[in-house]
Amino acid sequence: MTNDAVKQEVVEHxxxxxxxxxxxAAGRGVALATVxxxxxxxxxxxxxxxxxxxxGDFVGSVSGGCIEGAVVTEARQTIADGQTRLIDYGISDETAWQVGLACGGKCEVFIEPIE
Amino acid sequence: MKNALLEQLLADRAVKRQVVLATDLDSGAGQLLYPAEPTAADEPMMAAARRAMRADKSGIVELESGRKVFLHVYNPPLRMLIVGAVHIAQPLSQMAVLAGYDVAIVDPRREFATPDRFPGVSLIDAWPDDGVDAFAPDRRTAIVTLTHDPKLDDPALIKVLRSDAFYIGCLGSNRTHAKRVERLTAEGFGEADLDRLRAPVGLDIGAKSPAEIAISVMGQITEALRRPVPRGDGVAAGVAAE
Structure with missing residues (x-):
């Protein structure tokens, strides 16, 4: 990886x-998901x-690509209903068969609307 | 998060203000905390935010009221100023960039500080004391002096010792450092100031080549960042207890 690519990773969030x-500012509905x-x-x-x-456009990441799809779906719900969500993802979760972390880890993601 | 809060957070970050965003995970209510500032209120959440900021570690805290709050630490970028565009500065600056630091090198000797030798690094063509002023070190800054020439290192150190830099390392042997301490003492610095200087620079891992020395310096800087020794009374209390 070049230095520039590394810097990109560092400053990505x-x-x-x-x-x-x-x-x-452009008048769109926005939600933020945070590990x-x-x-x-x-x-x-x-x-x-x-x-x-x-x-459903998104920028950033909360995993190595494992749960982004599920998080985006939940985030669009949050944009629609204005409710915050706190969701566990990982192998102990029942949804793990569909959306789990291949690494065997677990994470908790907080999703909130920008109001 | 309220849009106004987001705008304030972005404004704080633009001026490199150290800020912690506290978000109540039940209500979603957010609040910006500034634990590094003298006006910070003395209350449990502020204390928790201060610990999180010092450790550079975001996480959930549970307050006595049972509220679960996520403390998101937004520390300004790590920075490194290297005094002396010498051979060791080449691998050191590259490693620092890899570790996420914004790196600048100050050296008034143009034949040393060339973009060819230091690709992707800011070069400050100035006398080191002016270079330190231009760089404006903060508590997220590491400084390494590499010239071991008092003419160049000392003016930088005199400025740097008055800054909040979390790490100050100086290349040179024990003998060189003893003389440096004498000179800086004559400049009016006390023991507590001079104890901030890490010299000879780097962890003692038997490093020989410039790259190995850079590794030992980067290791020491990482330790200072991630496992800081409390300044002043914290250290003294530890000694007194023994």
């Missing part, structure tokens, strides 16, 4: 918030974020 503000806890091996640390707009 910083642009998530900028994107949230940008989408909001608030992890157990075992988890691909992205606590504090990792993903921002979703009403049509």
């Amino acid at each position: 910083e642009r998530v918030l900028e994107k949230a503000a940008e989408w909001k 608030v806890a992890t157990w075992g091996s988890s691909p992205r640390p606590v504090g990792s974020q993903l921002v979703v707009e009403e049509d």
